[in-house]
Amino acid sequence: MRTSPPTSWAARVGRFSFRVYCALVLLFLAAPVVIVVPLAFSSADFLRFPPPSYSLRWFNNFFSRRDWMEAAANSFKIGFLTAGLATVLGTAAAYGLVRGRSKRKEALYAFFISPMIVPNIVFALALYYLFSRLRMVGNMWSLVLGHTVLALPPVIIVLSASLQSVDYALEQAAMIHGARRLRAFFEVTLPLILPGMVTAALFAFLVSFDDLLIALFLSGSRAVTLPKRMWDGVRLEIDPTVAAVALLVMLLPTVILVMAALLRKRAMGRGGEKATP
Amino acid sequence: MTAPAQPRHATGATVRLTNIHQRFGDVVAVRDVNLEVQAGEFLTLLGPSGSGKTTTLNIIAGFLEPMTGEVYINEEPATFKAPHLRNIGMVFQNYALWPHMTVFQNVAFPLRMRRESRADIRKRVEETLAMVRLQGLETRLPRQLSGGQQQRVALARALVFSPALLLMDEPLGALDKKLREQMQLEIKHLQKTLGITVIYVTHDQEEALFMSDRVAVTNAGTIVQIGTPVDLYNRPADRFVADFIGESNFLSGKVQSVDATSSCRLVTDGGSVFQGMLGHPAQPGDAVVAAIRPEKIRLQQTGGPSAEENTSQGSIVEVIYLGDWVKYRIELTSGETIVVKVPDRSGDEVHRVGSHALLAIAPRDVMVYHE
16 A cells, blocks of 8 residues: 555555446446357357357358358448548548638538438438339449449548648649649649548448448449348348348458558658658 | 740849728738839838738739739739739748658759759759758658748748749747848848849838838838838838837927928927927927937037027936947926937946936928827
């Protein structure tokens, strides 16, 4: 024990209960995720906790079944297309919002961010009506377009911040010294906001990769994504493949976020170093 | 489109602004500005912040289209011409060097945009870097340079394609005093040897007087006076200019009489009588203010002033020693205080607080303006 002033009994109880409270919060947050791990390695034929013994058979099942593999391929394709589309559109929108002199900038910004406010179920229903009229339900592009709208708010937020940190004088300097506006953007602005664009693209990919609701309405039978296939798995098969996939699907965003963090760190590290001529 | 290649030592461009008006929301930034800049001239827009000088520069650069009025560069209409077609070099307030490009890439950019050959680019970048005394730093990034070096890179980038017009927006504001004075000399020297027209923006009146062929003083969006540094200092057009450029004592009073040669007699509120020169037409009885430069006042001890000089008496209340100058704050017998600046020559006695002072001021050094 230290010789510092004796802590009162009440203070000690207070500190103890605070720690218990923190532990409970962490447990509450982590428990569902942690339970998936043993389930994924279950050897049982059904989802059962705790599993009787452990095996890799459900991972094997996932990788050997065509329907699961197709769903994974769809999810990646849709995710990459969404990331690309949302980043290109989002960059253009953010550029206009940050550099433009319009008086309606604030209103436009609110409009672009609005998909965050509209309940996804409402949005999914609306998309369903639209795309069923266009006979596009079950078409991969309907999912790409839907996911792009959902991905735009975070993309625009990230890129607006990126663009705000690039002094407009840098672009003006390019323009006065001979570059037309578009050239100035590609020569000067784009290289400087590139880390922001990569981050934005990762977010967009995750929005798409994560989505079930829109997929439920728009997947049909030909554009089934991984979350949709898992949903079907839980409802129709209840074998532990779902848990195995859940574990894999959980790892991917973790890897992506760690990558993004490392990228940012490297970019900052490069900013500080002194190179020799 | 590429701008036509310029001869190596192009002569400066002329710039003409007619009736330029610019408003941002409810704020009038530039009000009816007319300005003619001669080829090869060094013209400074001098004014406090918010006086419209940077807006005017941005209109010349093409970053802003004026709401009314026209811009002519070399007598060609340029009001709506895109910046990249104007063939203007520009040095920005915080240099605006591209952080992801090396010194070489920064300086080569204007040539690259003009589709010059690789060999030409290399040669001209080297020449220009030598001109601003920056050889050997080609592969550095801007953040690896000192403020002074960054300033030189910005200057090299703006000059490498031999533009006929160079715009500079408070380019020395971020440098310390010594470096600033050195750069002022170098820029002035470069401008004269290249024969380029320079439009320079600053709020530093000393810098403006030192560097410029002519200075345009801006206030609240208008050009209040334009002239050579000597004109501006000795014949300020109004009270604002007299106050903004150099130091002045201001004594308010009333006009007593006016004669044909625009010299007048005024009585200050404290009762002192001065013979002075009217800056604007005025009638006897008008409320006016007399502006007197501290260094134009002579401090006398022996020997009377010449007959036509104004004289005044008082006692010294404060002595500020500045090394090359001594400043005295003197309370006149009328109760008004006045600052006098006297060069500190060796052998001269420095007066003490409390001692009696006799002042002599030539009538042409008393400028009289409306209140």
